[in-house]
Amino acid sequence: xxxxxKSSFVYVTFVKTTPDRLWDALIDPDFVEQYWLGNRxxxxxxxxxxxxxxxxxxxxxxxxxxVAFEPGERLGIRWLNEWKPELNAEGYSICTMELEPxxxxxxxxxxxxxxxxxxxxxxxxxxxxxLILSNLKSLIETGSVFMARKA
Amino acid sequence: xxxxxxxxxxxALADPSRRRLLDRLHATDGxxxxxLCAGLTMTRQAVAKHLAxxxxxxxxxxxxxxxxxxHFINPIPIHEIAERWISKFDQPRLSALSALKRSLEGxxxx
Numbered sequence: 347x348x349x350x351x352k353s354s355f356v357y358v359t360f361v362k363t364t365p366d367r368l369w370d371a372l373i374d375p376d377f378v379e380q381y382w383l384g385n386r387x388x389x390x391x392x393x394x395x396x397x398x399x400x401x402x403x404x405x406x407x408x409x410x411x412x413v414a415f416e417p418g419e420r421l422g423i424r425w426l427n428e429w430k431p432e433l434n435a436e437g438y439s440i441c442t443m444e445l446e447p448x449x450x451x452x453x454x455x456x457x458x459x460x461x462x463x464x465x466x467x468x469x470x471x472x473x474x475x476x477l478i479l480s481n482l483k484s485l486i487e488t489g490s491v492f493m494a495r496k497a
Numbered sequence: 498x499x500x501x502x503x504x505x506x507x508x509a510l511a512d513p514s515r516r517r518l519l520d521r522l523h524a525t526d527g528x529x530x531x532x533l534c535a536g537l538t539m540t541r542q543a544v545a546k547h548l549a550x551x552x553x554x555x556x557x558x559x560x561x562x563x564x565x566x567x568h569f570i571n572p573i574p575i576h577e578i579a580e581r582w583i584s585k586f587d588q589p590r591l592s593a594l595s596a597l598k599r600s601l602e603g604x605x606x607x
Contacts, residue, residue, distance in 0.1 A: 355526060356558045356569040359577075360502070455558070476576040483577070 353468040354459030359479045362451040363486050365418040371486055372421055372443060381481035381491050383474075391415060397423050405429070410438065420444050425458070433467045436460060441471075454479070502555070503581070506574045509554035514539060515547045519556060522570035529565045 361368055371377050378387045382399070385407060389397040398409035406428045414422030421443045427433035439460035446453045456479065458471055481491040509515055521533060534544050548568060551557035558571045 352527075354569075356560055356571065357573050358555055358558045358571050359573045360555070457560075476572050479573055480576050480580055484580075 351463055352459060352461055353463060353465035354457060355468060355472045355475075357456045357475050357479060359454050359483050360448065360451050361454055361483045361486055365445045365447055365452050367486065368445055368452045368454060369418045369421075371482060377485075381485045382478055383481075397425075398428075401429075413440070414442065418445060427467055427470075430470075433470060436462060436465055436467045439465070439467055439471075454482075502574070503578055505554040506556060506578060509550050509556055510575075512547070512550075514543070515551055518544070518547055518551065519570055522557065522568060526569050527560075527567045529567055533568065 363371075371381075373387075373389070373391055375387050379385065384402040386400045386402075387397070388400060389395060389412065391412065393412055393415050395412045395415075396409070397412050399407045401407050408425055408427050408429065410424045410426050412422070413424050414420050423441045425439045425441045426437065427439075437460070439458060441456070441458045444455045444457075446455070456475060458468060458475070460468055485491050510519075517537075518533060522528060525532075530541065530545060530548065533548070534541050537544065539547075548557060548559075552559060555574050556571055558569045559566050560569065561567075
């Protein structure tokens with residue numbers, strides 16, 4: 347049976363690059379800003395370190411804590427929405443990004459889950475990730491993104 | 498997306514049974530093979546075979562959870578195809594339409 351008390355999604359993309367280069371793309375604020383629709387990341391990159399995403403106007407979109415930091419392999423974030431009260435009320439979710447070399451590229455798996463059924467947070471972030479991941483892949487492979495800012 | 502990777506996606510999407518499985522995962526994500534078979538006339542073997550093709554095309558991702566294997570829909574390849582084809586063919590047409598609109602509206606206001 348499916349988990350009745352859990353909401354999650356699993357997204358996978360293959361990027362023609364090296365794990366080190368993809369890892370840098372996940373944690374370098376200037377690079378992140380280019381594919382994450384103009385949003386900036388501020389984080390202490392270590393387990394237990396703080397993490398947040400800021401909108402282009404400086405408001406905090408999401409914040410949390412680094413729970414896994416294995417360079418080139420795995421980044422885990424305990425993630426709380428700060429932007430919408432109804433999403434914030436759902437509490438912490440867990441977002442994990444896993445990197446795995448496959449052929450001439452890297453398989454990037456993004457899993458985002460929360461311990462509650464029919465989560466609005468998961469529904470909201472699941473709509474954003476495809477564009478962000480496509481931008482990331484495109485930026486690394488071709489040097490440009492499809493959409494720099496949300497229309 | 499590499500040419501052969503998008504070939505796999507188009508081939509996987511070309512089958513109505515596989516599109517039906519994607520619709521079911523879209524409605525409820527993270528289902529086991531047993532969940533997906535419920536209410537379908539397809540045999541378990543046929544569903545497993547279609548799931549393998551969807552996984553090979555990266556349209557479905559499976560995760561082990563204890564003794565079960567749960568299947569998740571992965572919209573990323575469809576998104577990449579949409580970008581690739583929309584940007585190539587639709588975008589110039591949309592740009593042409595908005596240029597036409599601007600020019601017509603400009604004339605009206607002149």
